Amino acid sequence: MFDRSVYLLGGLSRHALCFMPCIVMNIQSAGTTIRPMHRLKEAIMPLPIGHTAIGLAAAETIQGEPSSGSRIEQFIFITVLANLPDIDTLIGLFLQGNGDVYHRGPTHSLLFALAAGYAASHAWRLWHRIPRFGFQFCSLLIFSHVAADMLLTASPVSLIWPLESNPGTGHSGWLDVMNMVLFDSFQDIGIVFVVIAYLLLLRIVRSGRTRQRLFAVVKKWGK
Numbered sequence: 389m390f391d392r393s394v395y396l397l398g399g400l401s402r403h404a405l406c407f408m409p410c411i412v413m414n415i416q417s418a419g420t421t422i423r424p425m426h427r428l429k430e431a432i433m434p435l436p437i438g439h440t441a442i443g444l445a446a447a448e449t450i451q452g453e454p455s456s457g458s459r460i461e462q463f464i465f466i467t468v469l470a471n472l473p474d475i476d477t478l479i480g481l482f483l484q485g486n487g488d489v490y491h492r493g494p495t496h497s498l499l500f501a502l503a504a505g506y507a508a509s510h511a512w513r514l515w516h517r518i519p520r521f522g523f524q525f526c527s528l529l530i531f532s533h534v535a536a537d538m539l540l541t542a543s544p545v546s547l548i549w550p551l552e553s554n555p556g557t558g559h560s561g562w563l564d565v566m567n568m569v570l571f572d573s574f575q576d577i578g579i580v581f582v583v584i585a586y587l588l589l590l591r592i593v594r595s596g597r598t599r600q601r602l603f604a605v606v607k608k609w610g611k
């Protein structure tokens with residue numbers, strides 16, 4: 389899965405490079421009253437590409453090998469789980485015509501990550517093409533989205549819902565949401581590069597461990 393992840397992320401980053409001038413313009417046009425940290429968080433707000441990249445990094449770290457599914461099916465499954473909490477935007481658009489009304493509410497919580505993770509780990513029973521991953525893997529993947537929103541953006545999530553709830557207070561119609569997903573995704577380029585660097589580092593560390601283990605086995609046999 390590692391090579392596939394780096395290959396896919398490489399493609400995403402090449403695509404995102406086309407938008408580099410827009411990033412500079414976006415940061416320059418940000419209000420002067422916004423604090424530097426707040427501005428940085430707004431500039432790296434993860435959208436679907438960023439959440440997918442973070443999800444792939446989480447999947448690679450956890451190494452939850454499925455017992456079924458092709459690589460593309462696994463990639464689609466990971467992408468869906470890594471972006472699942474943002475389903476609240478679609479629900480808001482369909483029910484109220486406002487993507488903000490439920491956004492960052494219950495689906496951006498620990499409880500949702502556990503419940504949806506459990507459901508996702510059993511989804512293979514419904515259709516044979518859905519890869520079979522464990523409960524822990526699925527929950528951590530969904531929680532990677534909540535953690536990324538919590539750590540990388542200025543708006544709060546509802547981590548311990550139902551004890552706290554922080555849904556959006558603004559208004560985003562269909563056009564606003566589509567515009568953000570299609571044209572603001574360049575903001576995720578920084579996340580994609582960091583994830584590629586992390587995956588390469590992970591590979592080096594793991595290959596080093598493998599070499600050490602092999603060396604220990606050969607040494608044992610040599611005695």
Ligand SMILES: [Zn+2]
Pocket residue numbers: 473474496533537
């Ligand atoms: Zn989100």
